Amino acid sequence: MSYRFLSRIRPRHASRSSRNIVLMIVCCLALAVWPTGTPKAGIRGSAHDFSALTERQQICIFCHTPHDADISVASAPLWNHEVTVKQFQLYNSPTMDATVSQPTGASRLCLSCHDGTVAVDSYGGRPGVIFLGGDLGIGADELANDHPVSFVYNDALAAADRELFSPSSSPSGLGGTIQQDLLFGSQLECSSCHDVHNGPAATAVDEFLLVITQAQSQLCLTCHNK
Ligand code: HEC
Ligand code: HEC
Ligand code: HEC
Ligand code: HEC
Structure with a gap:
């Protein structure tokens, strides 16, 4: 298990040695509190x-709470983390058919840590101090250079593009269709490619929390008919 984020300074500005020291301290802490043995897929021991960092070794609390949840983001699951209000520059290209919006739903939740403006430990009303940057700061350098998210991917888009599989009928490889397994109310979101809980599908993948393996570009070829 490696923890790249546990620096109070954004990685781009941090010296490597100071980061490594924080990392070593946290690794010792982690060894002290995590049960030993082969790690299973699942959130325990995963990147999330x-x-x-908590007194009672709680896992879910950084993102969820049973009570008094933040309901400002539509369909957010009992959310307990400060939500980013950043407006992002979005990906665009002459060949794009979809209309991409500011990140909504699960994507806005991800970016509430991965845009570097809200601290990882800003949950339950606490002011946090650990900010993400570098490779982990997906939205810190805007979203114009990232795979688009928060847009409708339906059969009409597939027909217009002609090199996308129809989501309502094409298999995801995970048991159902693309629509059933990879989309959120027809929207493509960060969670279309990643499982934030490193869940069961990750057993075979277990890399970057992806839901489908990158071997032979299987992930990309699930939706793109190239
Ligand atoms: C780093 C943030 C984070 C942590 C930690 C986290 N979750 Fe989540 N969880 C999310 C996000 C984001 C979603 C919505 C998007 C999705 O499902 O991909 C979600 C969705 C859910 C859902 C509803 C959808 C589903 O997958 O069933 C449940 C239930 C849930 N989480 C339970 C938990 C529990 C229990 C824990 C602790 C063991 C936990 N989560 C830890 C971020 C987190
Ligand atoms: C509470 C803050 C928080 C939220 C919310 C959050 N993440 Fe993360 N995520 C992190 C941190 C911190 C790391 C780096 C952990 C480390 O250093 O290993 C990380 C790492 C990752 C990684 C890299 C994993 C690896 O194995 O290298 C991916 C992919 C990722 N997150 C995707 C997501 C997605 C997708 C969502 C939303 C569904 C999300 N994250 C929500 C804090 C968060
Ligand atoms: C179309 C699929 C797809 C979407 C959508 C997507 N990602 Fe990823 N993401 C990937 C892949 C594939 C990787 C592994 C990249 C690599 O191999 O270097 C990755 C890597 C990452 C990493 C780790 C970066 C690193 O170098 O350590 C983070 C963090 C991450 N994604 C977060 C997000 C967030 C947040 C969103 C939404 C704003 C998102 N991803 C949307 C496919 C996707
Ligand atoms: C869940 C389905 C899905 C997955 C998985 C996925 N994509 Fe996409 N991707 C889309 C859709 C839908 C679009 C929007 C296409 C459009 O509107 O023209 C898109 C857009 C793109 C674009 C921009 C196209 C343009 O015209 O500018 C590129 C490039 C791309 N994806 C590459 C990838 C790669 C590489 C991977 C794997 C790492 C990947 N995609 C994984 C569905 C997906």
Whole structure:
């Protein structure tokens, strides 16, 4: 398990040695609190297990709460993390057929840590101090250079593009169709490619929390008919 984020300084400005020291301290902490043995796929011990930072080694609390949740983002699951209000520059190209919006739903939740403006440990009303940057700061350098998210991917888009599989009928490889397994109310979001909980599908993947393996570009070829 490697923790690249646990620096109070944004990685771009941090010296490597100071980062490594923080990293070593946290690794010791982690070894002290995590059960030993082969790690299973699942959130425990994954990149999103920040329990070493809490007094009672809680995992879910960084993102969820049973009560008094933040309901400002539509369909957010009992959200407990400060939500980013950043307006992003979005990806665009002459060959794009979809209409991409400011990140909504799950994507806005991801960006509430991965845009570098809200701290990882800003949850439950606490002011946090750990900010993401570098490779982990997906939205910190805007979204114009990232795979688009927060747009409708339906059969009409597939027909217009002619090199996309129809989501309502094409298999995702995970048991159902693209629509059923990879989209959120017809929208493509960060979670179309990533499982934030490193869930069951990740057993075979277990890399970058992806839902489908990158071997032979299987992930990309699930939607793109290239
Ligand atoms: C780093 C943030 C984060 C942590 C930590 C986290 N979740 Fe989530 N969770 C999310 C996000 C984002 C979504 C909505 C998007 C999605 O499902 O991909 C979600 C969705 C859910 C959902 C509803 C959708 C579904 O997958 O069933 C449940 C239930 C849930 N989480 C439970 C938990 C529990 C229980 C824990 C702790 C063991 C936990 N989560 C830890 C971010 C997190
Ligand atoms: C509470 C803050 C928080 C939220 C919310 C969050 N992440 Fe993360 N995420 C992190 C941190 C911190 C790391 C780096 C952990 C480390 O250093 O290993 C990370 C790492 C990752 C990684 C890299 C994993 C790896 O194995 O290298 C991916 C991919 C990722 N997150 C995607 C997402 C997606 C997608 C969502 C929303 C569905 C999301 N994250 C929501 C904090 C968050
Ligand atoms: C179309 C699929 C797709 C979408 C959508 C997507 N990602 Fe990723 N993401 C990937 C792949 C594939 C990788 C692994 C990249 C690599 O191999 O270097 C990755 C890597 C990452 C990493 C790790 C970067 C690193 O170098 O450590 C983070 C963090 C991440 N994604 C977050 C997000 C967030 C946040 C969103 C939404 C704003 C998102 N992703 C949307 C496919 C996607
Ligand atoms: C869940 C389905 C899905 C997955 C998985 C996916 N994409 Fe996409 N991707 C789309 C859709 C839909 C569009 C929007 C296409 C359009 O509107 O022209 C898109 C857009 C793009 C674009 C921009 C196209 C343009 O015209 O500018 C590129 C390039 C791209 N994807 C590459 C990838 C790569 C590489 C991967 C794998 C790492 C990947 N995609 C994974 C669905 C997906």
